[in-house]
Amino acid sequence: MNFEQKIERKHTNSIKWDGHQLFKANPEALPLWVADMDFKTDEHIVEALTKLAKFGVYGYSFEPESYFEAVKGWMQRRHNWTIEREWIFSTPGVVSAVNACILALTKEGEAVLIQEPVYHPFKNSIQYNKRVPVINPLKLDGTQYTIDFEDFEHKIINEQVKLFILCSPHNPVGRVWLKEELKQMLDICLKHQVIVVSDEIHMDFVYEPNKHTVAVSLDDRYQAFVITLVAPSKSFNLATFKLSQLITSNKAFMEKIKHEYERLGLHGQNQFSIIASEMAYAHGDAYMDALVEALMTNIEWVKAFVATELPQIKVMDIEGTYLMWLDFKALNMKQKDLADFLMNQAKLWLNDGSMFGEGGEGFMRLNVATDLETLKQAFYQLRNTIDN
């Protein structure tokens, strides 16, 4: 486990490092955008995949019981969440699962609630499937975001919301929701019969003293209407494998969701993905602990550097995820000019805050899951450009 070593990812078909043309980015811009990491995954995973690759026979396959045991074990050990094997359904990515839930559990024209600024595919999933996005904007108090519960309930009632997509921990604002906040939201959903899809893909990236709570684990009554989405893809840098887990004890929901995948002919599993996931969940504890520590070092470095060298930029509190949410409003630029300035003058490829919806203007999202030298390079470029 070496999170300090720079790994050359150029010319590996990486969206982040080689996707400049694809995404019309400046070819010279240093990429600190899309949420994957520049770190090597856990050695247990590499070894198991190597063994499978060498075996050389790659026929149709399914998940062994040991995979389900590994998922259950991780959730129990790391998140104090007891689940059963029948509650787990392997899905080809969390975004596909969000879409499948929308299709399976709502009808065209029905309202789906999200809390912007938020991971932008949520809104896309709602709109692609001809449902109506309803926004409960997060409130910004200083450098921390909170929930406007009054607006949350008001919108649910007035817009007749059928489903709420929760992002926990929250991308891009970095909140790790408190138990009380989760309870308040879920109690409102329970009261008004709103189904909750809880995207907890960032659950393993939480910085002390914050603690992640799996929303559905807070109260037995929540099991009837909450679907939890998790994946080892962020935690172990396995995004290319397209594997995630949809977890719900609601059998009727499960049947309907499985049917959506069946309709598309999406059944069967990629053995590489299954093995990588099993190894991650079964043996990845030490890797995960060391990774969180390395990310904390990077985050602390950014905060210290910005405080002394870039007072124009405000860093929002980051309790979880490896995505920092930076406020550039003091530069007084229009969003388009800000994006252009960062990409073409500072030569930094960040995520434009406006893509995350309401409240995203004036912000940029920075991915700190890279070696510290690369991160420092990015901030030197930024400081020098702003100074000039």
Ligand SMILES: Cc1ncc(COP(=O)(O)O)c(C=O)c1O
């Ligand atoms: C909140 C959230 N959900 C889902 C995803 C993507 O999941 P997947 O690649 O499994 O579709 C991301 C990736 O950045 C994310 O931040």
